[in-house]
Structure formats: structure tokens, C-alpha cells
Amino acid sequence: MSVSKPTILVTGATGQIGGDTLRRLQADDACTLVAAVRSPDKAQPFEAQGIRTVILDFDKEETLAPALQGINRALLVTGYTVDMLRQSKAFLDQAKEAGVQHIVHLGACGRDDTTVAHWAWHQLVERYIEWSGFSSTHLRPETFMQNLLSYGGTQVVKQGVIQQFTGDARLSWVDAEDVALAAAQALLHPEQHAGRTYRLGYDAKSYGEIAAIMQQELSQPFRYEALPPEIFLENMRAAGAEMAYMSCVYDHYKRYAAHTIPGADDTFDNFPGITGQQPVRWAEFVQKHRTAFAY
Template sequence: MSDTNGTILVVGAAGHHAGLVVPMLAERGARVRGFVRSTERGELALQRGASEYAIGDLRDPASVEAALRGVSGVYYIAPVYPHDESQKVGRSFVEAAANAGVRRFVFSSVIHPMITALDNHIQKIPVEEAIINSGMDFTILHPCHFYQNILRNWRSIVETHVFTEPFSADKRLSWVDYRDVAEVGAIALTGDALRNASFDLCADFGRDRHEVVGVMSEVLGYPVTAGESNAEEYLAGLPLPDDGYTRGALARMYDYYDKHGLVGNPLMLKTVLGREPRTMHQFFRDVLAGTPTVAHP
């Protein structure tokens, strides 16, 4: 049951991550409707290959209902750290999609959502359960850390030759290029092979920060060192919402990484793509070459 003849709603179609799904769907002949926050963002979605866009907010039921009208498939990735993802944002959106007659739902979740110490992981479980129980065909993606997240620190890395994070440089994290995650999502929405399943998506078994800066040094052509900072000081320098939730959730996340790291397995991503996943070397080379690695810089 391919959805290339129907309309696919991409939530956050002008964003850094979901925006990468749009051209991959368009290349496969799908008609894409972007769900965006403004006309300006809608124009960005059109530039990426969307055929149309709907303006709204996940917390506004009327705009969600309008955006889902006539849609056969959905690509959903939640906003960053919503405190109410497991209820108002996520589960309500799943329910609205099912009520609208959506046939196929792809959720970009997170690797190992069962980790109760991580707010942004445990909040995914009720959403995943709602999707599985919805009656829609589903594909749940469990990606690990995105290479794209490093770009938040890229200017500092280039200027200081130091890559700093607020947890032990010895702890290993698995990484993935969100372009590969987006490709898996496009495959799931335009074919039948990935229906009704969950997939861990990693490009490697994990790297500590010393290994990451080793890759940076090779690609940049000069030594980059691994820095480590206090989580409180690190968070103080971030433009975070003053919502009483986000800062605490991030602090708990860094504390978890400092104790345990977070690793996964690359076999599933390689199998689904039918090729080797993009490597960290390739990602940094693309950044230097100016190749788009996010939907919109």
C-alpha cells in the first residue's frame, strides 16, 4: 500500500530535521503537505519540495484537524523537549491522525525510549503505544545522536579548536546522520517493507569524545581537543525557554551520559538503507564543502 498517490503531512517540514524528509518524499513521487508555524516557514517547506503547506500548532486541535484533512500518511517528529509530549502534543496528535483516516504514521522517536532517567526518552513511550494501538500502519524510528547536533558548536570548534560537552569525554555515544534517518522515513511512507515495526538507527557502535575530535582533526586538518565543562555552566550559555522544565531535563540527560553514555547498533540502518550509513568523516567533509546537511541553516 504505497502512499505516493496520497498526501503526506510532514510535521515541522521547514525544520532542520523533518525538513530533510520533504525532498526525499518528493523524489519518490509523493505529494507533501508541510505543517508549519508561519507563512515564512511554509515558503521554506515549498523550497524543499513540498507541494503545499498548512499553518498551525500541535497544541491547537483545530489547526491540526485542518492540516490532517485528506492526508494518507504522516511523518511526525516532536518539538524539542516539550514537557507535555506524552499527552497533549504527542498522543493527541496520534489520535487526531487516526480520526482523520490517516493510513500510515511514521514517528521519529529516540533510541532506547525505555530509559526512565531521560525525560525526552520516557515521554516517547505513551506516544509509541498510542501509535501501535491506533489501527494505523506505523513505523517507529529510534535514531541515536544526530551528527547535525554538533553544528550547534561548530563555530566554537573552528575558532577554539576544542569540542566541549558537559559530561565525561570518555563516555561513548552512538551517532547517525539525520539525512539517513529521513531516508528511512521516506522509504517507510512510500513502500510496504517497513510497515508495523520499530527500527534502531545508528551509524556506529559508539564513539567517545576523544574519537570524535580525532575525526574532526583529520577532516579539518588541525588538532581539535576534547573539552569537558560543568553542566550548570554549559546550560547557562544556552538560549533555553524559562519553562521550569527544559533546563532540568537537560541537566538530568547530561548526568546520565556522564554515568552511562548511550550506545546502539548500526546493523538495522545498514540493512534498511541497503548501503553503509553516512560516516562522521563524510558528514564533516560535507559541512566543509557547504553541502546541505540540515534542511535550513
């Protein structure tokens, strides 16, 4: 007897992780893909590639149930606001009602006992997924290497100077494209990845060490300038970001700099087991994005 292909819904399809995951899944004809978009305008690029779209707006609860009809598995990617808690709950309640079986949740960094606020919010969502009875895979990426390309619409590396807010702390890093690769595997093979929490971080470096790698790889001077986290707060306010969330980010920058986040530089060896590949590390990332960093 033939087993019908699973239908996979990707939320955040116009964003980085969602978009990359969608591209990974496109290469596999074992599934039927559905991209969640907020408006008909955003649907056009996907429709042009023959990818089915549904309108799903986390802030319009009436869009959730129709978008989830006929979906077997879903990637849950929420926005950078405190509303992610309410949005995730509403999405998951409707997903349960619609008969979705497997949820892959894009969470945040941290050990299970983290007290960094926005990381802890994601862990509460993980628990709600489990309590709701879904088969699930939790992804906890450490800091995205892409944050060095831009953060909140701001260019981070200008003329060889990295301006950031974490003092001399070492952070654990992951290439967002590797996170998408892990997400795609968890969506395609839930039987292998159900019940797993994957912390995704593969290269522990301070910004000073990253500047040294950039200098070596690009044969140009690079240096790190540690700024007070208060500047970040003002930048985000000026950019119109949601400040309840960004205040948490500000707070965790201060904690990084003070070396009071346990496991901030934890790294893991799970990537080959999840994907069959080696993760990207800093030297490779710098080479891959050399046009963005060189000056």
C-alpha cells in the first residue's frame, strides 16, 4: 500500500531560518510543502516556484485554523516580541485541533535551568508543546553567526571594526544555514528526531577572537570595539523594536559581559549525527561571506 506524502507547513517562510529550511525541503520530493505568509504580496515569490502558500498571521488568530488544515508537520518560528508566548500557544492549540502530528520548534540558546528571560520563554513553549501531546523536536541554536552581518537592520562590521556589547565574553556560535539543515532533517524524519532537544552551537569565540580570524582570512586589519549595552538599547528604541523583548536582550548582553551566564560558550558534537555533515565554523563562515566583511 502507498503511504501518502506528509504535508509540511513552514512558518517564518520569508525570514532567514524559515526560508533556508524551505529551500532545503524543496530538494526533497518526499514531502508536500506549504509556506506560511502574512499577505498575498508575500505569497508571490513562493507561488512562482510552485510552492503552495497559506495566509497565516500570528496576530490574527482567525488565520490559524484555515492555515493548519491538512498539515501533518510544522516548523514553528515566532517573532522577537514577548507576544511569542501568546502566539505560540494559539498556534499550538489550533495545530492540535487540526491533527498536526509533529512540531519542530525554533527556540533559543541555553541550558535547561537558564534564567535569561527570552531563552526561558522558549523553554516554556517547549513544555507546552510536550504537554499538548505532539511528537516534537526542539532546536536551541546558540548565537547566529549571521548576527555579524546585521542585527536589527544595523550593519555590525564597518571598515574592519566590530562593534558589539558583550565585553570579552566567549559565546557559542552557529551558522543559521546549519540550523535550517537540522530543522529540515527533523521535519523529514520525525521518527529519528522526535523527543529530542538539540542544542546547536559549534564554535566558541569572543568578538576579539572573531576579529583575529577575519584579519587572518581576509588579510585586512579587523578589531573589536566593546560598547556599553546601553547603546544597544537606544539603537533598538530608535529602530522601533519591541522593547519588552529588547530589554531582555540588553539584560543578557550585560550578563555575558559579566560572565554570569552559565554555559554561554557550551559547544556540541551532535551535528554530524543530525545531518550527516560537519557544522560551519568561523573561518569558513568568514570566507563564505567575505564580500560582506572585506573593505
